[in-house]
Amino acid sequence: MTVYVCEDSLEGIFTGIYRAYEEKRDRADTMLSLEDEPMLFAEHVKVGPDRSRAAKVIRTLERRFGQEDYLSLCMALAADDPGKAQAVYKTVARGLERNSAPGHLFDDLADGDVHRAFSLARGASREFHHLQGFVRFQEVEDKVLYSAIGPKNNVLTFLMAHFADRLPRENFVLFDDKRKLFGIHPAGGSWYLLQGEEDLKPRPCPSEEEERYQEAFRGFCRAIAIRERYNPQLQRNLLPLRFREYMLEFQ
């Protein structure tokens, strides 16, 4: 058994997959792991992230499985799960071996690894879809929009791409509270990520106008509900409590 220990990032895991293929390992006898926990009778190989190798893997995945399935794989790798590298590796290896047509990588749900990768991707993309709606920007200094989120999965990258397309002429900052990760979008420019500089976090100093709109939206949410249909259980199912911490209409 060979265990490739990779870094927990898209680049790191794709480099691990590259190494496993480069060394022509038997798929059944190979593992990708994120943490360096010693296993009995296993040879541990540390793999550092390598941009050019990861790019090669990405190119192959896109060509062989299509854009949609490639994005699902990325979603699975954004999930918060220690077994994600292994599940994605097995899924990819299986797809390459069986020559899956684009869009059919996740067809074989009866297979344990494919199902695992599939459900990780589904979980992450559901959270991404939730946050597309639940992010609340507030205006801080100089008309910069700022929002904090606390997602279970690492979906900040996807959110940045979404909001960059939506608000190209705004300066905005998204802050992942769990991973201390900033996504920064300058108006008219391209966005980037910044790790760990806590002091970058703007202190909310809402202007009078900002407070007015916040108050107006709270009022709107109250006014739009029909009293006779009051159903907090349904509301909780559709909008889980963990998101509400960051949403102004619940504060």
Place this chain on the structure above:
Amino acid sequence: MQYLAGGGEDPLKGKLEILASAAKYDVACTSSGTDRHNDGTGTGNCFAAGICHSFSSDGRCISLLKILFTNECIYDCKYCINRASNDVPRAAFTPEEVVRLTLEFYRRNYIEGLFLSSGIIGNPSLTMELLCRTVWLLRNRYQFNGYVHVKAIPGADPELIRAAGFLADRMSVNLELPTAEGLRALAPGKHRKNILTPMRQIQTGIRENQSDLVVYRNAPRFVGGGQATQMIIGATPENDWQILQVTESLYQKFELKRVFYSAFVNVTGDRALPSLPGGPPLLREHRLYQADWLLRFYGFQASELLDESRPFFNVMLDPKEDWAVRHLEQFPVEIRRAPLERLLRVPGIGVKSARRIVAARRNADLTFQDLKKIGVVLKRALYFITCGGKMMYPVKLEEDYIVRNLTDVRERVRFGSDGMTYRQMSLFDDGRFTGAVSAAEQRQAAAGQF
């Protein structure tokens, strides 16, 4: 958790609350049907699946800034909170105010776009013109690229409706009540013909636009997200069968994207209206939505679900279960072989899981465990399916038996019997210890095998 009330006297906020509250009985708050990227100059994009931005305390989604332009109205429809004879605070926006609210809410990601409806102020054409002007400002002066849903006002100049169609993503005309008699009784100012005319006009517009788009790829889109309507359920004595027939013909003859149902809430207390001591007919509304999905995605016909002799939906079973137990001759369905259309008719299997089954069975012999992974709701499906010729548990394919199990304690079948299913557990009277200890048990106990 509820929204907290806040103080502060902001005239715009006051107006917004009045006009949002007046719009809340409009059901449609979807932002789906359009996929549009931003070209880098404007504000906003659209996402085909739609995005919900919040959920109000009644569990309905808040996706669009749903407001009336004004709640003044010349009509006196008996069911409507904004009717002319009602004594409620009235307000009206200006187009600029609506535009400002939409843009400021949108950039803070509170909303996905605008849902603009209105009471009739002056006459229908004047109202429609105001709506048009608002959306025109939003689209052309402020390059707003997000979702816009506009009501077509019945009786307005067709040219105005056409203009609105080129600005909006979705348009809707409310049917209000399922039948012409109901409309005549409760909405004296409105006529069925007036409602159906703009609906037909929008349908024709969408069709023509589609053939235009084939020729000119960049032709402006006319109501790209499709047309919708809504009707009130439970204000008039129509039965579910009539409502479902109306729905089906709206989908087939008017090519609507969605029909919405709104459980009637008696807000005016008019004596022509039924009083509903048990609250709004929410279960009925729910059953209608379930049936609506069966019509649109599962290949069902209205006449299969209900008929004249059974004009109402079953309260206990959903429409699909109800259909299945009445058509047991078509079951069980073999998961490994049955075509997609037959899989879709099994209770507990939805569109997604049916597609996944078809894809997954190419590579493996599916088992019940796999079905669970795929997302089939086995507690409903198990009576109707076989995997490799075997059912999951020994069940009888018998209407009474299945109905009892689908509605009652659903775990019952697991024990393979119809008799005793559960009882209170107690630490002190375990049933197994009532008999005398046998010699074999004594030996086992002595050998430490217990």
